[in-house]
Amino acid sequence: MPAAASLGLPNVRGRVPLLAGLAIDSFGGGCAGPLLLLYFNKVADIPLGTAGVVLTVATLFSIAAPAAVGVIVDRVGPRNIVVAAQFAQGLAFTGFFLGRSIWLLFLCALVMSTGQRVFWSAIFSLLADVADEGERDKWFGLGGMMQAGGLAIGALAAGWLLAIGGTGPFLVAMAVNAVSFYLAGLLLLRLHPSHHERTARDSGPAPLLRKDRTFLVLIGANTLLALCTMMLGVGMPVYVTEALTVPKWLVGVLIAATSVVLATGQTLVVRHTERRRRTNVMVVAGITYAAWAVLMALQVHIPGGWVVPALVLATACYAFADVLHAATNNALSAAISPEVGRGKYLSYWQYSFTFSSVLAPGFFAQLFEVHHELPWVALAGLALVASLTIYVLARVAPRLSAGRI
Numbered sequence: 001m002p003a004a005a006s007l008g009l010p011n012v013r014g015r016v017p018l019l020a021g022l023a024i025d026s027f028g029g030g031c032a033g034p035l036l037l038l039y040f041n042k043v044a045d046i047p048l049g050t051a052g053v054v055l056t057v058a059t060l061f062s063i064a065a066p067a068a069v070g071v072i073v074d075r076v077g078p079r080n081i082v083v084a085a086q087f088a089q090g091l092a093f094t095g096f097f098l099g100r101s102i103w104l105l106f107l108c109a110l111v112m113s114t115g116q117r118v119f120w121s122a123i124f125s126l127l128a129d130v131a132d133e134g135e136r137d138k139w140f141g142l143g144g145m146m147q148a149g150g151l152a153i154g155a156l157a158a159g160w161l162l163a164i165g166g167t168g169p170f171l172v173a174m175a176v177n178a179v180s181f182y183l184a185g186l187l188l189l190r191l192h193p194s195h196h197e198r199t200a201r202d203s204g205p206a207p208l209l210r211k212d213r214t215f216l217v218l219i220g221a222n223t224l225l226a227l228c229t230m231m232l233g234v235g236m237p238v239y240v241t242e243a244l245t246v247p248k249w250l251v252g253v254l255i256a257a258t259s260v261v262l263a264t265g266q267t268l269v270v271r272h273t274e275r276r277r278r279t280n281v282m283v284v285a286g287i288t289y290a291a292w293a294v295l296m297a298l299q300v301h302i303p304g305g306w307v308v309p310a311l312v313l314a315t316a317c318y319a320f321a322d323v324l325h326a327a328t329n330n331a332l333s334a335a336i337s338p339e340v341g342r343g344k345y346l347s348y349w350q351y352s353f354t355f356s357s358v359l360a361p362g363f364f365a366q367l368f369e370v371h372h373e374l375p376w377v378a379l380a381g382l383a384l385v386a387s388l389t390i391y392v393l394a395r396v397a398p399r400l401s402a403g404r405i
Contacts, residue, residue, distance in 0.1 A: 009267055010135035010142055018130060021187035022123075022143055023150035025086065028180025030154020032093065032173040034237045034255060035162065037361060039170040044100050048238070052365025054102065058109035059358045065117035066354055070347035078126035078343065081118060083188045088115035090181030097174040117354050121347040124330050128342065130191075137331045141266035144326045148262030155259055159252010162237070214397040215336065215345070217389065222333075222352035224386035225282070225325055227363070228289040228379060230356055232258060232318055235364040235375055236296075243300055243372040246307055254315045261319040262326060269327040278332040278405055279394035281324050286387030288321035290380040297376035335405050 012019060032039075040051035069081060088111055095108035124140065131139040157176070161169035210216075237251045295314035302310050330349070337345035367375040394400045 010138035011132050012142070015130050015191065017187045017190040018126070019142070019146045021086075021184040022146040024180050024187065025184035026147040026150030027154040027157075028093075028150075028177035030151035030255070030259065031157045031161070031180075032154075032177035034155065034158045034233050034251065035170055035173050036096075037234065037238060037365070038162075038241070039096070039174065040105065043167045043170045044102065044105055046102060046105075049365050049369055052361040054106050055109055055113075056358055056360075056362035058106055059113040059354075059361075061110050062114040062117045063351075063354055063358065065114050066121040066347045066350045069118055069121035069350075070344040073122055073125055073343040073347055074341065078122040078129060079188060079191055081122040082126055083185045085115045085119035085122070086181045086185035086188065089119070090178050090185065093174050093178035093181065097171055097178060113357065116357070117350065120353055121350040122343075124334070124346045124349075125343040128334060128346070136334060137270050138267060140330045140334070141270040141327050144266045145263050148259045148266070148326075149264075152256040152259030152263055155252050155255035157252070159249045159256070162241070162251060163247070163249040214393065214399055215333075215348075217393055218332070218336075219349060219352045221282075221386045221389040221393070222329055222349070223355045224382045225286055225289065225329070226353045226356035227359055228286075228293070228318075228383050229322055229325065230360040231293075231364065231375070231379060232322075234360045235368070238364070238368065239296070239299070239372065239375075240311070243368075244307055244311075245304055246311070250308065250311070254311060258315055258319045258322065261323055265323045266327040269323055270331070277394070278328050278335065279390050279400055281328045282332065283387045283391050283394075285321045285324035285328070286383045286390065288317055288324070290383040290387070292317035292321060293376045293380035293383060297373040297380070300372050332405065336399055 037048070037051055037055065040046045040054065041048050044051075046054065073081060092108045092112035092115060095104065095111070099105055099108060123143070127139045127143045128136050158173060161173055232255060236254070240246060240251050240254075241248050292314050295310065295317060299307060299310060299314070329352075330346070333346060333349040334342065337349075363378075364375045367378060399405065
């Protein structure tokens with residue numbers, strides 16, 4: 001068996017600029033993302049609760065982005081949309097680097113969140129387009145691996161910057177992320193048309209998603225699982241630095257370790273789960289997310305000498321859940337999408353991540369200020385609700401009860 005096949009890798013010939021762009025983009029995000037809430041607090045001197053609300057409201061204004069992308073993605077092409085999103089996010093982080101006013105930072109957060117939503121609404125259509133026949137799931141896995149690899153290195157940089165202290169490291173993180181977006185956009189411009197214009201664009205009517213109850217319920221369940229994925233970057237840096245007595249650099253190490261699992265494991269997960277039902281994999285991911293959240297809630301009640309081992313165990317649970325979810329959720333959405341208008345369906349699927357992005361900063365910050373463990377207890381409950389919903393839906397919906405879906 002060829003090495004690439006044994007590792008679950010697709011054919012990447014001629015598509016390296018896309019993979020490099022994803023890795024560079026994620027390096028900047030890994031460096032700046034975990035520090036953003038603290039940047040508002042430490043550099044701009046905005047209270048933590050207010051900072052969470054500012055980021056949540058800014059993300060709320062970007063909520064129409066997936067629907068807008070769904071209207072144009074099959075005409076304009078996903079590559080062009082992804083490039084525009086990269087440059088927009090680069091401008092946003094340039095603004096973070098230069099600005100201190102809460103209104104300027106809100107504007108930058110609005111551009112950032114809209115760019116993020118546009119990027120995620122188009123990137124999986126682009127990955128589906130670059131894939132050779134029968135390799136779509138592998139490309140979803142490989143794309144996720146490149147992003148996770150960049151995120152791991154960026155998270156290590158974030159941990160190092162956090163350990164330095166002062167406001168300078170936060171500014172460095174914002175500048176690095178801005179440059180990474182510009183470089184990623186330029187690399188994607190080098191992707192040859194033969195590799196990103198591989199399917200005929202749909203000129204038919206938009207899918208009537210309001211009548212597709214199965215897809216809508218799955219979006220709802222995946223929103224709860226996506227909220228779990230975001231809590232590692234949004235909640236853990238604050239939780240570890242403000243509620244626990246452990247070294248601050250541990251944040252970067254734990255996030256980086258998780259990203260290493262994602263960077264090395266997604267295609268292998270696809271290879272070993274390709275004969276299993278995707279819905280069952282999602283259920284297991286949700287249950288494991290719940291276990292992770294419970295372990296995180298317990299950290300404030302554990303004797304000091306056991307906190308670091310307990311954090312490592314909790315992070316291992318998260319990594320296992322996240323690699324299952326990352327390798328499966330987009331493949332599930334693509335599998336149940338109609339061939340005509342697939343780009344629209346994949347854009348709307350990103351509403352699960354849009355809604356969770358809206359909820360995450362405010363959800364964590366507000367509950368954290370009530371009791372430090374409360375966000376994790378609530379998150380565990382939501383993860384179990386998601387797993388139960390997918391389990392029941394897979395047994396009552398005809399589209400999900402047949403084949404590998």
